[in-house]
Amino acid sequence: MAAVLVLLSGCSVRERQAEGQRGEGRQADEARETTEGIPIVRDRIALTFFTGQSPNNIGPYEDKLVWKKMAERSNMDIGFRLIPFEVLANQRALALAGEELPDAFYSARLSSAELYMYGRKGVLIPLDDYLADHAPNFYALLEQYPELRQGLTMPDGHIYSFPSFYDPEFLTMLVGMPFWVNGKWLERLGMKEPVTTDELLAYLRAVRDTDLNGNGMQDEIPVASVGITPLLDQLKGTFGLGNRGIAHRFVDVDEETGELRFQKADPAYRELLAFANGMKEEGLLARDIFSLKETALNALGQAGLLGAAVVPNPATVMGRDEFIGLGALQGPRGDRLYSHIKPPLIHTGAFAVTKSNPYPEETIRWMDYFFGEEGATLFFMGEEGVTYDKKPDGSLVFKESIAQAEGGLTLDQALIPYVTWMGGSYPGFVREAYFQGSETRPEAMASVEKARPYIPSEVWGRFNFTEEESLWMSTAGRDIERYANEAEREFVNGTLPLGEWETYVSRLEAMGLDQYMNIYEQAYERYEATLR
Template sequence: MKGYKWLLSAAAALIVGSTLALYYNQQSKHSAARPEDPPLLLSEGLPILNKPVELTFLTGKSATSGSNWDEILLWKHYAEMTNMKVHFRLVPFESMGEERKLALATGSYPDGFYAARLTAAELMKYGKEGVFLRLNDWIPRYAPNFQKLLERYPELRQSLTMPDGGIYSIPSFYDPEFLSMLIGTPLWLNGTWLEALRLPEPQTTDELYAYMKAVKERDPNGNGIADEIPFGSLGISMFIHQLKGAWGLGNRGLAHPLVDVDESTGQLRFIPVDAKYKEVLEYVHKLYAEGLIEKDIFTIGSSEFYVKGAQNVYGSMVTPSPYTQMKQTGYIGAPALQGPHGDRLYSHVKAPLVHIGAFAITNKNKYPEATLRWIDYFFSEEGSKLFFMGVKGVSYEEAADGTLQYTERIRNHKNGLTIEQALTPYVTWLGGSYPGVVRLPLFQGSESYPASIEAARKVKPYAVKEIWPPFPYSPGSLGTEIASYASQMQAKFVTGEVPFADWDKYVGNMRMIGLDKYMSMYEQAYGAYLKSKQSE
């Protein structure tokens, strides 16, 4: 009896087991036949991802751009297009250096750095450590638009490649033929006042001085009040960069503001200790001492400068555009000035590679391939149009012949805002440093306006012929100390706080800081640059 019951139990178990096995087998076949979930990263086009994700970028902000980029039309629209919503942690450019260093040193960095002005030294250090992702193998696959730019300009790839062979950043790049963009901030003269004073355009540094003196003394605005300011800008360095070519200095462009080549010897030259640079500072000191330069030029902020400019008090200025920033017409670009020794060089020209570290992806980013595709879109014609112009029908219009222009609400704002002020709800390129490529006709900023194009045309015959790109090397803290001391003493010589009788002492101090070592490092970087050019 017990054996019979055991047989029944065994039979029942076998039936149940067979049934379960058949069920799971059928389920397994059904599961295998079911299609897998689609990949998060879509193969091409837009959207980039098949479901929404969010990222955070540490971002540099100019005083002229909006205060909350999450609400800017460009980024809201692009988030819908891509399924990638970016939160921009905005930091003023004036504070970005310290904020960037702190984030990297403490490990509190986000998914990416946008318009953050990363230096070659930071890219080298944190790229090697794996904080910034190496993009070499990813660019051909995930950044085809940027890849085309690298193929067209081999020197761009060379400049982006760090000594370890890695490319860790996406840059800000200007079309080499877009000279007004490479100039960026011309020296503008008040053409209306030139006519009122019956003076020709200054062609020499002496004639510029005479014009400034006439502005101060002869009441060109005719209001009977001595309220004219012969020259103003945001800082004195911008003016000195405009002038030094009249002494033959800066002959390799603005990417190397401290070093160029002494054409008489063929050797590298440290500009801030050169005898001709002393003459430049003596000239500017003379202007400052005679009240021909904005008295607050070392401390004036952008808002105050723009407000003053809008009151039509400046006889000359260095700024992107008196019209787009201050709604002032009548200003003309100054010609390349001839200096006291016959030099007539226009050296205020940037390298096309303007910011080597405009964008970088960090190892905290969960979607690095998608992020590279996200930034690559802005290197396409369609993406450039969105970035610079905004959304069609809202911030810009396109004529049948393809001509673009901002809408009437921006060009003639009902509250009298300048074009740049009216653009802030729509785009974020204002103030520069963004990753992307800048070219006409997609870029409609101040550098594309007729007055800026004409200013560039005027100086083109005298513009720097050989423009050095940034060298991917790191002078470290020594480089920072050298540049800082040069800047401090520049201001002190101009104001008269330090007399020019102390020039030799200043040069000696520069050597004590380590100028010879600094120049030795520069020689090595220059040698590597020449070697890379020979291999093109």
Template sequence: MRNKKWLLLIASLIVVMFLAACSGSDSSDTDSGEEESNETDSSSGDEESERAASSADNVNKEGFPIVKEEIDLTFFTGKYEPNLDDYEETLVFKTYAEQTGVNVTFDEVPFGTLTEKRNLALASGEYSDVFYSARIPAADLYTYGQQGIFVPLNDLIDEYAPNLKAVMEKHPDIKKGLTMPDGNIYSVPSYYSPEFLPMLIGKPIWVKDSWLEQLDMEEPKTIDDFYAYLKAVSETDLNGNGENDEIPFSASNVNQIVNSIKGAWGLGTRGVGHTYVDIDPETDELRFTRTDDKYKEMLEFVNKLYTEGLIDQEIFTMDDSKLNAKGSQGVLGTAIVPNPETVFTDQDDYIGLGSLEGPHGDNLYSHVKTPLVHVGAFAITDKNEHPEATLRWIDHFFSDEGAAFQFMGIEGETYEVTEDGEFEFFEEITNNPDGLTFDQALTPYVTWMGGSYPGYVQEKYFKGSESLPSAIEVGEKVAPNAPEEIWNGFNYTDDELDFKQTTGADLHTYIGEMEAGFISGDISFSEWDNYVEQVKEMGQDEYLEVEKAAYERYQES
């Protein structure tokens, strides 16, 4: 079916090119050429209208199947590396294709190369019907939406997405975050219920409880306690193998470490959705954090951990797969992961930490994500001939039934509902007889592991690592010291976007390179003042003004 569509499209393009060549072949016949051009445009518009009408006519407004005649779609798909390839062969999507009549081919791109390949696809024009789980930034949604590459969804949501519309009405911040400065919505989000705090935390700091007991140490409550624990791990053969192979602290990248501990210096007062600005609690004004004196102190602490060998020395080349492999070897004293129980093999002796009090008495748990965690989780492109059916396809996952299906699979095959209404995976998933981790056991059935998926995450239907008792306990620890307000992303005007994508991008690159140097020790902290001066010269004040303007609109919307 898809080959036939391509042949028809190619034939149409040849006809259009032939007519355009004819209209421009005789420059002296200006009037005639204009008339032919107008007739061609009118004909093209009529064909487009007919195609749109045909697409809409093929859609059933309610129930399954979604379409009267089967359709084929291709999704550019962000992929968590440990998931299986060929998403269309997993239980959920194979079943969904049978239910809906919508046959999706998922072209998976690992998250590690996602940004590069997504940008290349958009720039080259070689993109799919849909960008799925593709982490499209708001700036790109706006830029390519104005160019017509992403389809405006406002009217389509009203007519074809009742479940998404209901969730947006329940949580008004969704619409505020999705609506671009031109008034259009170009995407469907990944949204975490604000009541589900363990999900907003995402990746706590986990410490090995059995090692705390061996060391006769209490759970760290301050940044000094935490340092003492890491130091003790580095000096003790806690796994008893006679080797000095214990790694005190690891994560999939160094930024996770920074964002997880900076609250001990009172930084990140509005969560991790904005890593360059927050609200200064002393002045109640917007501040640029990355040149703040407290930020320097925090970086000095991370540098101390790294140079003393307390942070994994491979931290600058780490990824999720490497981290999970190390964790499964039982050598990690501390790890920043969703939950060791689900990503490490036979490692269920970790506890999650709450906030850590810092040297100035700050006690903030800053690593709390925005509920609108991915604005651009799902976007329909202008190459999609079936936008109505496509939106209906994703809308199902914003219903209760669809959420249970997306996250749990099929009742009786992957999970059961208990007498008290709780959803529980079967034991072959939670306690796999072949020794697979929870995430590994789930891969034949679902694809949400690793995040970034479009959908509505609620504790009732989401039984991932964030729903385990150990994660719920972390949420309870964090709650008293979580940020008082969590910001969603700001949306920017054309001029602001231009600044962010030029001067702002240069600032981000410079800051990232310098911070890596400070942490690794390649750059001495004696260069800090020069670094601050350079950031100011590169446009820190203008950057802050742009953020202030966007923040004021955010407050007013």
């Protein structure tokens, strides 16, 4: 197999495309009848996309309004091979290394390392030569936002993917998932909204000890999240960590020295883990927080059991409008930083075209449609008069049958028959003008305004590693990250005593932490150089 890949990587893009054509010898040129706009082709064509699926998007995509309408507009029938996010990484690796490739990877969360590796091998085609002529909407964004081009360009100088890209001015999308507390329960307890970690603990203890839902049982859950990581991400800034945003969960900058640091080996992180372990010991965390799934968490919220949660918005995912989003909490040492902030370039590898695709130009035009206003409106809002209305001032609003759906349906649940953006990871350009998700609701906007003064002055985008660096980071580097994550859970859970911290750090060092940081330094220097 390796020999085959070597031969393929030596071929031109056109040769690889020709080799990948399927069917009964029909050439792409036979269907290429339009030069711009919609429809994309005159005669119908069919393609298959490997597609990551959120648990919020149940059912075949082909049955959804957005994809029915797009099939009508484009004359292209897309078959979505749906892969649940929980098993996506493993299935994606198998698909990339397999002999029968899909025509494209859609919402498949391809990493920069995978884009570079499989682009160099010829599995994914470089898009550079297509974008100016076949992707005018996306090409305009590359020209407008140099950081977008910088983040997508691999070390070999090529772009292999369309991303998920948020409007840099759309701050609520960059925050994404606030820390929410139950406002009604605060009122019943006669407590103010927490602004320090001590006040947060006092509230959570009161939730634990009070029958706030009035059912005569002690079943209130002080705080829950999907695993412990989202909660720790929210609390990092209270310990001075995460000062370059959430795209880099392991590395940020030591503000005293100006040097890069591995967060999960820093003494401040030990303090954070001790704080979280104390929450666990006091019974303030959901009992199954380490294994809690998104659907189960949302069900707990719908049942009225949660005092606090880290989710996109309880109003849309749980149907609960009594929650208020916290800003930046002040920590035990006086640190107050809102570190849960994403860069505009969220998912680098949200969409990529493979060598097996017989219609690369048409596929790129299909994808580019969603980076324009017309396509983005279809993707996020559906069809005018069916799922949304346009107000006299030009703004878009979901119909009341969706925004206030009967039967206790949340907004996300009411949208299931129509669109598929719920759960994220989709390719596209997200702007407030046509995105009416949980991030644009008043309670989310209010939370962001509280956080705004404490957002880091510099938020890193993703770093791209060379082939040699990627190989090391995907093997020894991945082992370091995996061990740090496993130890993190054990420290919080108490199965690994915090007295073993120095032993834990020593093991990280023995695993190659110095090399990890050296590679990060080199990638960081390249990243900084491209922004000068």
